[in-house]
Amino acid sequence: MERTAVLERFDVNNVRKDFPILTRTVNGKPLVYLDNGATTQKPRQVIDAIAHYYTQLNSNVHRGVHHLSQLATDAFEVTRRKLKPFINAAHEHEIVLTKGTTESINLVATCYGKAFLHAGDEIIISTMEHHSNIVPWQIVCEERGAVLKVVPINEAGELDMAAYRSMLSDRTKMVAITYVSNALGTVNPVKEIIDLAHASGAAVLVDAAQAIQHLPIDVQALDVDFLVFSGHKMYGPTGIGILYGKEKWLNAMPPYQGGGEMIKEVTFAKTTYNELPFKYEAGTPNIEAGICLAHAIDYIQEIGLDQIARHEHELLEYATRRLLEIPGLRIIGTAKEKSSVVSFLLDGVHPYDVGVILDKLGVAVRTGHHCTQPLMDRYGIPGTVRASIAVYNTTEDIDALIAGVERAAAMLR
Known part of the structure; x- marks a missing residue:
């Protein structure tokens, strides 16, 4: 009864408690997992x-x-x-x-x-x-x-x-x-x-x-x-x-x-x-x-796809807005209808290098052509940095991504 009531309100912090891996650290930093387009983490119920x-x-x-x-x-x-x-x-x-x-x-x-x-x-x-x-x-x-x-x-x-x-x-x-x-x-x-x-x-x-x-x-x-x-x-x-x-x-x-x-x-x-x-x-x-x-x-x-979609869309809009505040950052893919993915490039910086710096800060993203090489050829780019969102992500995760990209921009340009 208590868990159902929590999920009806959609408390992301309670959702996160279901995913044991989110408590670990990477390179001495709390894990920020934004590679959900590649694979999602597993709740304790599945494990x-x-x-x-x-x-x-x-x-x-x-x-x-x-x-x-x-x-x-x-x-x-x-x-x-x-x-x-x-x-x-x-x-x-x-x-x-x-x-x-x-x-x-x-x-x-x-x-x-x-x-x-x-x-x-x-x-x-x-x-x-x-x-x-x-x-x-x-x-x-x-x-x-x-x-x-x-x-x-x-x-x-x-x-x-x-x-x-x-x-x-x-x-x-x-x-x-x-x-x-x-x-x-x-x-x-x-x-x-x-x-x-x-x-x-x-x-x-x-x-x-x-x-x-x-x-x-x-x-x-x-x-x-x-x-x-x-x-x-x-x-x-x-x-x-x-x-x-x-x-x-x-x-x-x-x-x-x-x-x-x-x-x-x-x-x-x-x-x-x-x-x-x-x-x-x-x-x-x-x-x-x-x-x-x-x-x-x-x-x-149990959570409900409508609630999941609403939460993820709010994070996507927040991530898009914050990323566009970074000078020289370009988002690849600006369709009116989008879901849970934001891909971007820093002018003059290879996406792989951005990904390496983010990893040092505990932020997991995907870099490269994402198994869509003809699409990257369409844009004339080698690939992108991709942050992909799931039900357990938070605004704090997005803030960590932004801080990491800003550091990468300062170091690599």
Whole structure:
């Protein structure tokens, strides 16, 4: 009762108590963790669930009749049951558990390509995509003789929607787009993107790796064909990812991998495949991560995505305002709709050097091209310093970032 009341008021200091790592020091300084776009820290509820699995439940899933196997299977499938309302999927079997967003995209690119792509067909992505939503489509285009088209962006980091509309045609078979840019923080108009694609007869994959932990997502309201994201970006373990796919597509596509679990019957003459979602879940999964993701979902829902989004947006606005007070600092990505990411450069200073100084002060940020090298080429820069915000960050964290950037500016220019 007491904890629920605290979370209803959203007391960030109480939230921080759930994350043991936030009490440690780095280089003798209190840890200020602003690299949440790479991975989020884990609350005690998730950490305890990992220990509970290995001490009480450790067994393979879906395979055994013995007690531990049944307990592990039940716990593993709880995650799928909780994911269904979390993204408002129509069916549990539309949720495939993978090892991450990257594997989820590769699965769709490979299997959709085999089933539906032919020479001359077109796939549309955007300039701001993560490499994981570029390279798999390049591979399948080379294999199938399809054409990859790229939606440009404006200087603010917003999609050129007029260019997107002009690219769509009856040759467009797939649009693969990020919901939130990991490098810019831009929130794309995915509902409009989906509706326009469907009007041209194309399917749509949305990369929600940088959205699922910040924004409520309803796959049925969006009418999205595929949605992909990772557990470790949403306070869960690494090694677990989600592929949501409409039943019609998952039934129509061939399996991604062969092996145990994805089969119904095997003979040397012929193999028949398992029903959804197991058709796409070959081999022993990351059981620990699959089980513990349910606890991360519970954690997010206990606080509430609306409260998380409001808190993070306030921090983003504060960070943006304070950073722009520093002479010679330029923010890369100034879209009207942004979420939890601020990327910037100091004139005449390499982002790596800024990152090193910040690390000496205990401030963790990301530097480089953020697996979006074509996007950095669009801006003519080698990379940026990226600060990415999560539910446990505070204005004090932002103040520490600002002080560190000011010191870097004084030392390096």
